Amino acid sequence: MVKRSFKYVVIALLFMAFGVKSMAKEFVLVIDPGHGGHDAGACGAFSKEKDINLTVALELGKLVKTHCRNVKVIYTRTTDVFIPLQTRADIANKANADLFVSVHTNALPEGRIAYGSETYTLGMHRAAANLEVAKRENSVIRMESGYKMRYEGFDPSKSESYIIFEFMQDKFMKQSVFLAKSIQKYYSRAGRQNKGVHQAGFLVLRQTSMPAILTELGFISTPEEETYLNSKEGVRNLAASIYNGIAEYLEVYAKTDVKRVSIVASPKSEPNNQVKDDLPKKKEEKTSSKPSATDRKQEESNRKEPTKPQSANPPRKDAVNEAKSPTRVGKTEEDDNKKDAQSNVPVYKVQFLVSPTELPANDRQLQGLSNVSCYRDGGKTYKYTSGSTTDYNEIRRLCNKLKEKYPDAFVVAFVDGKRVSVQEALSLQKKTK
Structure with a gap:
């Protein structure tokens, strides 16, 4: 009996020694080195x-791996390759990441000089x-085939395209601003x-489903800055600065509790001229180490919304998150169109499939989807959609979910x-709200 009890004690101790670590949730950090391959980005x-x-x-990832035991680092690229936004x-979304950090380098047109580092969160400029920084960083999508369809008709060079960010509700704004x-x-x-913390419409941040920032290390177009950005000291200090910011976020x-790494300021660096952030001044953006339980309510009450939040109303029959079996799509789409015409407001759906023929309601490609319908749009092909809502943020969430099965x-x-x-649709919604 004593031997058996001793055996159980040993097993319990072994479990505590080796099993607890595996039980702890691993924090996932995605580090995104901007540009790559045939996309050189800005050039000095x-x-x-x-x-x-x-x-x-890569230096940032090395610091995280060395000092943060329970943090898993994932890179979007580790070599000189092109990766679409x-x-x-x-x-990041597939890895169920907890944090997304995109690393970039700034630039100005020839003849203009600027110094310093700045960090962006998602929002309206x-x-x-x-806006100019966002346009430059977003212009990479033009190197992707079919980018207009993939990014919902977004044109990175047109200011009117950025209206989309006025309607976006970033539920991770508080955390993102804290990190920035x-x-x-x-x-x-x-x-x-210090060039401050700003908001702008970056597509790579828009598509993520976790707190996310984009940081501009410095100006490659300024000779002194370019030298610093390519120096061992510059690389080390810049990576250490981002790392320490992440460490503070983790705490x-x-x-x-995460160890900070030392930073030695260069005597040749430009003066540390503090600038005011251009983010809206809200209570929830204070970098307090004790976030308030009412921050979320305050954040949502201050943010403009195109329509009343869906969560405030009883679930609609055609709500995006309603789970029901696919139906014969022809009549359903006709009914939806009539309803859309009566409401005279934009209705958003997710197009996930194009077929040369009409599919039966029990087709396996339609199984497990909610509110399925199709339209022809004057063409010969049948275009299938899922969901139907006037809430742009709601349809974005559904689209991100469907991308796991339907990447396009x-x-x-x-x-x-x-x-x-x-x-x-967003322009019309802005005029009528």
Whole structure:
């Protein structure tokens, strides 16, 4: 009896020693070195943005792996290859990541000089300079075939395309801003000029489903900055600044004590001129180590919404998240169009499949989907959609979910029963709200 009890005690101790670690949830950090392959990004006198981004990102990952035991690092790329923006976000979403950090290098037109580092969260730009940065970073989608369909008709060069970000509700804004401000704080300690925390419409951040930031290390177009960005000291200090910001984030939001790494400011660095953030001044954006339980309510009450939140109303029969079996789509689509015409407001759906023939209701390709319908849009093919809602954020969530099974799924919009671009629908919604 004593021997048996001793055996159980030994087993329990072994379980505690080796099993507890595996039980703890691993924090997943996705590091995204911007550009790559045939997309060089911004170019300086002797270097390219894609190489600087990758070098700093790899150094950042090395610091995290060395000092953060319970953090798993995933890179969107570790070599000089081209990765589409949507694919970068998909990597993070499929990994169920807890944090997404995109590393980039800034630039200005010839003849203009600027110094310093800045960090962005997702949102609507509040300064022309922020819009220009977003346009430059988003222009990479033009290197992708079929980008207009994949990004719902988004044109990175047109200012009107960015109206889409006015309607987006980023539920991770508070965490993202906290991380951005923490990174900027450590940039300052490294002797970098602090260019602040900003909001702008970055597609790579829009597609992610976790707290996410995009940081601009410095200006490759400024000779002194380019030299610093390519130096061992510069790479180390920039990576350490981002790492320390992440460490601070882990302590607050993951309740994990993480060691900081030292940063030695360069005496040749530009003066640390503090600048005001251009983010809306809200209570929830204070970098307190004790987040308030009412922050979410305050955040949602301050943010403008195109329509009343779906969660505030009883579930509609055609709600996107309603689980029901696919139906014969011809009549269903006709009924939806009539309803759309009566409401005279944009209705969003997710197009996930195109077929040369009409599919039966029990076709395996339609199984497990909610509110399935189809339209022909004047063509010979049958285009199948799932979901139907006037809430753009709701349809985005469904689209991200469907992409796991249908990688080419994208959002489509209808007004008065007719197919229109998402940009047109959002513009109309803005005018009528």
